Amino acid sequence: MINVGAVPPGARRAVTSRVDDDDTLRIEWPEPDDGKIVLRHAETGREHEGTDLTGLTAGTWTVWKHGEPVATDDPGFSLDGLLAYAGRSRGREVRSVRTAEGTLAVLVREVEPYVEVIKVRPEDGVIAVEGLIAYGEPLGGEHPAGLVAAARKGPETTGAGTVTGRRFAGSVAIEPMVAGQARRRVFWDLFAEIRGVRLPLAARLDDVTDKKSRVRFPAQRVGHVRVRPYFTDSDSLAVACTIEEENA
């Protein structure tokens, strides 16, 4: 009646529906079930048989069995699980999700290495960021790293940081970012610089959409410039430096 969408009432429901580290779709039923799993690409209608999901093309896949969508009671969402899954080098991310209708879907997207932002501390004249390397190789031991702020079509400034295994921590001073700012508003993109490679800083290993408007960081002020981190439309971490109006 409610929240079951296309699933007929009384249909058997999966207890567990997760994508394992090796991109296998693991579905557990209340009792043994030998039906064949078929995935259907929502955009093209193309079908994929079986639970080995390696090589699936990007997009949303619905999951079927006995000609009906698979219903699941597994919220299919683990923040720790998403972080662990991103703990090694991958070109493609496969996630299982429970839709609002209670059915199982698989989301596939292409990924590149970046640093998943865990904490942002905008205080004491710096922006400090902690994160974990996602979809890239972790480094053995501790290494120096940089936190780069790059103004769009403008200068750059770099602060110090470290990488230990997957864990990145770094900070960048905000004073050099606002020095000589002439335009009313300048946007800076942030990167972790690890062994000469720039990795974007972003928060993508969760289910929060529209972080740009949902997450609000505290602002710092340098003179009459307000410096506030924010998430962009692609959930990357950036900083807006805004000259405050006299009467604002």
Next chain:
Amino acid sequence: MKISFLILNAYGMGGTIRATFDLATELSARHDVEVVSVFQHTDRPFLPLGAKVRLRSLVDLREGARVRWPYTKRAERLSKEPSALIHPEERAYASFSAWSDEVLQRELRRLRTDVLVTTRAGLNIMAARFARRRVVTIAQEHLHFEAHKPGLFEEIRQWYPKLDAVVTLTEADERDYRGMLDRTRTEVFTIGNGLPGGARPVSRQENRIVLAAGRLVPVKGYDRLLKAFARVVEVRPDWRLRIYGEGRVSDKLVRLAVKLRLHNNVVFMGPTGDIEGELAKASIHAVSSRFEGFGMTIIEAFACGVPVVSFDCPRGPREIITPGHDGLLVPPDDVDALAEGLLRMIDDEEGRRRMAANALRTAREYDISAIAGRWENALAELAR
């Protein structure tokens, strides 16, 4: 039996609408059921309503809506005048107008139904004044007894004795209404809100997420929840709070969260059409309300295997939560106590899992079929 529900606005979202829709849907399996919405501002209702339930509205607020001849001019004029029949202390007073007075009065004088269930003080009083004699009138109170201001309360005292029954959500309210209606013919029943049947996602207790849900309005006490959570993250910085809903104090709350430096731990998630899916991703449900007429989200959380930490506010939570069994009750208005309760639930993982399992069992008592059965018993008693 023909049963008519009269509701302020069936097209919005909120606890009263959801509860009315679920009950109407369940009763429609055995009865002829309609929902009459005083106002309509969108084409379709936001919340799901069973296909067998008829839905109609009295005052169309949609853009371009016109009242048919010969009332067109009269409607235009009266819509601008304040209501004279609804007491100004009715919380929804601003929604009503002299035009809605006229339409409502006409509707009630004309309505042929076996049972009329009205769902808020202003409409309950209108039913007492204008419903036909043969109609069994039942006033439902989604707000708790003491929530009504003195002037409105005087009207309640004056008119409710003309009703056949008052249905309250809590036993505490039942006692108060019985006291007020002593020596009148009006019956009083307690019937809580029901949980619709069907499967639900169940929390695995695997995410360090506390969830709160409800309109972002002062009565929900989210300011105190944010302050309490600021203390929680001092000790448990990897826990997060997700607040679902929207409302008029949203900007204020966002500013408070920034001031409390909760940017790494709190997200205002906006409204969701799948609160159960979201609950199942969380491990704890927090209720920080100043008042809670019943506490439907507590039962929804239970049904998704999520234990609750709640202020012991008037009146719903304490009648639903058994402390230590399926949740925790902390002294109302006490931010420290709320923080402590949350930390206790966070740190006792074994206890939390046990309470989550118990919560699933508690939720079964609120199954809509059981609730509809209690309504039918009450209706049978009133028909005698």
